[in-house]
Amino acid sequence: MARVTIPIGPQHPALKEPESFIVTLNGENIVNLDMRLGYNHRGIEKACEQRTYVQALYLLERVCGICSHSHSSCFIQAVEEIAGLQLPPRAVYIRTLIAELERVHSHLLWLGVAGHEIGFDTLLMYSWRDREAIMDLFASLTGNRVNYGMNTLGGVRRDFTKEQLTEVLKVIDICEERTKYYIEVCTQEPTVINRLSGVGTLSHDDAVRLGTIGPTGRASGVNKDVRREDPYLAYGDLSFNVIVDNHNDVFGRAVVRLLELMETYKMIRQIIAKMPDGPITVKAPRKVPAGEAFSRYEAPRGEDTHYVKGNGTDKPERVRVRAPTLANLQSVAKMLENNNLADLPIAIAAIDPCFSCTDRMIGTISSTGARDSIRWDNMRNYSIKWYRKQGIDFTDLNRKLAKKQE
Amino acid sequence: MANEETIKTELSRKFSFLADKIVIQRVRRIFVDVPQERFHDVCEFAAKKMEFSNLCIITGLDDGDNLQFIYHLARMDGIVLNLRTTAPKSNPVIKTITDIFPGGVIYERELIDLLGAKVEGIPHGKRYPLPDDWPANQFPLRKDWKPEMLEGLSGRKEEAKNG
Amino acid sequence: MSALSVILVFLGYFLLLSFLGTAAEYIDRKLYARMQNRIGPPWFQPYADLIKLAAKEDLIPEEANSAMFKFMPVLAMTAVLTAYLHIPLWNSTPLISFNGSIIVIVYLLTIPTLTFFLGGWHSTSLYSMIGAVRTLTQLFAYEVPLLLAVLSPAVLAHTWSIADMSEFYSNNPLYALTNSIGFLVALVALQGKLERVPFDMPEAETEIVGGTFTEYSGRLLAMFRLAIDMEVIVGASLIAAVFLPFGLHFGLVIGVILYLIKILFILLLLALLRTVTARLRIEQMVVFCWKYLAPAALAQIFISLTLNWIVK
Numbered sequence: 001m002a003r004v005t006i007p008i009g010p011q012h013p014a015l016k017e018p019e020s021f022i023v024t025l026n027g028e029n030i031v032n033l034d035m036r037l038g039y040n041h042r043g044i045e046k047a048c049e050q051r052t053y054v055q056a057l058y059l060l061e062r063v064c065g066i067c068s069h070s071h072s073s074c075f076i077q078a079v080e081e082i083a084g085l086q087l088p089p090r091a092v093y094i095r096t097l098i099a100e101l102e103r104v105h106s107h108l109l110w111l112g113v114a115g116h117e118i119g120f121d122t123l124l125m126y127s128w129r130d131r132e133a134i135m136d137l138f139a140s141l142t143g144n145r146v147n148y149g150m151n152t153l154g155g156v157r158r159d160f161t162k163e164q165l166t167e168v169l170k171v172i173d174i175c176e177e178r179t180k181y182y183i184e185v186c187t188q189e190p191t192v193i194n195r196l197s198g199v200g201t202l203s204h205d206d207a208v209r210l211g212t213i214g215p216t217g218r219a220s221g222v223n224k225d226v227r228r229e230d231p232y233l234a235y236g237d238l239s240f241n242v243i244v245d246n247h248n249d250v251f252g253r254a255v256v257r258l259l260e261l262m263e264t265y266k267m268i269r270q271i272i273a274k275m276p277d278g279p280i281t282v283k284a285p286r287k288v289p290a291g292e293a294f295s296r297y298e299a300p301r302g303e304d305t306h307y308v309k310g311n312g313t314d315k316p317e318r319v320r321v322r323a324p325t326l327a328n329l330q331s332v333a334k335m336l337e338n339n340n341l342a343d344l345p346i347a348i349a350a351i352d353p354c355f356s357c358t359d360r361m362i363g364t365i366s367s368t369g370a371r372d373s374i375r376w377d378n379m380r381n382y383s384i385k386w387y388r389k390q391g392i393d394f395t396d397l398n399r400k401l402a403k404k405q406e
Numbered sequence: 407m408a409n410e411e412t413i414k415t416e417l418s419r420k421f422s423f424l425a426d427k428i429v430i431q432r433v434r435r436i437f438v439d440v441p442q443e444r445f446h447d448v449c450e451f452a453a454k455k456m457e458f459s460n461l462c463i464i465t466g467l468d469d470g471d472n473l474q475f476i477y478h479l480a481r482m483d484g485i486v487l488n489l490r491t492t493a494p495k496s497n498p499v500i501k502t503i504t505d506i507f508p509g510g511v512i513y514e515r516e517l518i519d520l521l522g523a524k525v526e527g528i529p530h531g532k533r534y535p536l537p538d539d540w541p542a543n544q545f546p547l548r549k550d551w552k553p554e555m556l557e558g559l560s561g562r563k564e565e566a567k568n569g
Numbered sequence: 570m571s572a573l574s575v576i577l578v579f580l581g582y583f584l585l586l587s588f589l590g591t592a593a594e595y596i597d598r599k600l601y602a603r604m605q606n607r608i609g610p611p612w613f614q615p616y617a618d619l620i621k622l623a624a625k626e627d628l629i630p631e632e633a634n635s636a637m638f639k640f641m642p643v644l645a646m647t648a649v650l651t652a653y654l655h656i657p658l659w660n661s662t663p664l665i666s667f668n669g670s671i672i673v674i675v676y677l678l679t680i681p682t683l684t685f686f687l688g689g690w691h692s693t694s695l696y697s698m699i700g701a702v703r704t705l706t707q708l709f710a711y712e713v714p715l716l717l718a719v720l721s722p723a724v725l726a727h728t729w730s731i732a733d734m735s736e737f738y739s740n741n742p743l744y745a746l747t748n749s750i751g752f753l754v755a756l757v758a759l760q761g762k763l764e765r766v767p768f769d770m771p772e773a774e775t776e777i778v779g780g781t782f783t784e785y786s787g788r789l790l791a792m793f794r795l796a797i798d799m800e801v802i803v804g805a806s807l808i809a810a811v812f813l814p815f816g817l818h819f820g821l822v823i824g825v826i827l828y829l830i831k832i833l834f835i836l837l838l839l840a841l842l843r844t845v846t847a848r849l850r851i852e853q854m855v856v857f858c859w860k861y862l863a864p865a866a867l868a869q870i871f872i873s874l875t876l877n878w879i880v881k
Contacts, residue, residue: 034532035532036532036534037512037534037535038533038534038535038536038537041535041536041537043546045520045547046546046547046551081432208459209508209509210508210509211460211461211507211509211510212509213460223482224460224482226484229482229483229484230434230480230484230486231484292437293431293435294435294462294478294486294488296462296480296486303462305462305463305478307463307465307476307478309467317467318465318467318468320463320465320466322462322463322513326512326513327462327509329512330508330509330511330512331509386538
């Protein structure tokens, strides 16, 4: 088979969000990969500048559906640093608890997606069923299954009762049992191993050079975890191991995430055991003084960073968000070199991409509400032109179309 | 704070002009103002000799007459070195740091698209994150930019008209 | 037989086979769902799907070879149906029987795969073409093990007629047990023929959208779907006739019940295989088929030959 160029995206069953990967294939082998990002740009950074800190907090929580608590915590952490607020210990622990529970549901979600990408739907169904337990737990703890809205300037918005915390422990026990089973599945089932090991290899040197972070980096031996190096929230008081693996491939990434889950369960038990009593908020000023802060946070997918600059008013001067996927995406092209087309979905999925987080800003819908309406054939022409520009060959189609128009 | 102090002395010994520009903001956070012309050297020194091998992100700011760029470099022990440099808005040219941090290319593309910075020596590639038909000279993150400025400029509309 | 009776028999078989096929789809989906801890579809789901598809518009790509594109689903269905006529169901006499029928069946069952290839190729979509190439690659991988596995019982029975084979084994049921390796090989190869997980690369949706069927819609897709459903029954019947030829002499009622039980058993095994595995890569599939399946089938033939020699 000669070389063909096929589009994976912007709309494709393997991608849960619109991004475009233009793949050149030699038979089934990938010879070139061209990425185009930015389809989810929503203008959040700009929008934050026109909102008060509390409004921006809720907006930033919606940067991503899965690691929503990560973004809001990371942001509020920076704001509290500028404002010089000292959080009450109970608030710190509650935030940490939510953060770790979020990691559980994010990693279980990833496991399911990975299963689906390699055509192992049973794994998807199983792990998402177990993830439901965590989602229900979130609903009972925070009132929401996603976008919990727990953070507020100077603390958290809900307190937990003893019974609720016991309930958490119960759910965690179940999840731990299930996770052990998944570890067995992923390390023993031959078809799974066949599809995961040796796929999407990223050597340690490349991982360091490209600044890969989070579980993706840790699976390539990059021993980095913000929770340990730059302790925030209650992580300084907790004892846990950072899971590092040297497989350098998708298999390693799966192992890292699964073992990380086991660590997370350990941490949640510690958090609940150590949970101090006391108030959950301190009084926060409406206006935040001028100043800047750079905040780091280990989201489930890797290091999340926010830079916040205040100018003395109740609105931030500048908010800068770097979601983990943006840092990891650049290693994808490297991972896919000389891989099989069949491995493309799982290799992309293995960095646990969240393109919504990555992009963050704009739409060309004008503010007056007058939307451009595009007619079907114009739209079709536009797409054909666009694909031709990307090197995707619909030549015959174009010729026929041109003839028709004449 | 011992490590932070060591970094401060080491940096100011190597680059004498930085002596009064280094601020230790808090534990593990150091902010340094670096003049544009020596920025690349400082950056390289920090990355190669002081183990700040991880570029977290580049933040771009609009502070009126100038564009500010903050390069957040992190080290294994959790210290973040924030190198700040500025360029005038009239001619916002900065040098690429992709030779030191290959992963930084996407952050630089963001600076180009959203703030209108001109990055010298950036590798060729697709733009990010704005659409292909985004009008030139519209930089959404500049303070003087308003969404109304897009009115009637949408490239898609013209495309649709031309068929 | 007069022309009319031929048409009526064909129609009857077609209705029977479509009924069994849709039932098999339901059972397969239900089993798959229950094994995955889901509830699964209601019994009429396959019919609902087919009716809905049939009500939709047939979209044919501008660049596609429209005659080929439309003809392929019909051909697939016809081939499957014709193969069904040659397989003994509840007794040892199929509708059409002659010496060599087993070879004919195996080759008739190859035609649907070729139609997938041609249909995909002629729809000129990039995804379809990759899917089509994969279909063909896969065909070369599982076809040989399947043929070898089905041949070894024939070697033992000294006949190329599936009817005589059934007769032989129902008279000597212990012989059938010696074919168990061949049974497993045939099951796995059948899974490949049906393009189901772990061998569903030709239509792997996360890689190439819908593979060969990407451009198919409406009635044409419904026909392909029905043909695949029928192929499940025909494949299972073939395996049941060749490897599980038990209880063929108890009359119609018990014979039919036994036949259904055999089919159910095979469906259960196929669904189980699909539940516990991930999709392989195409080259892994080829390696698997040639490295493990084909030698296993050869070993089965060797066992049959040895038995022949001992018994003689």
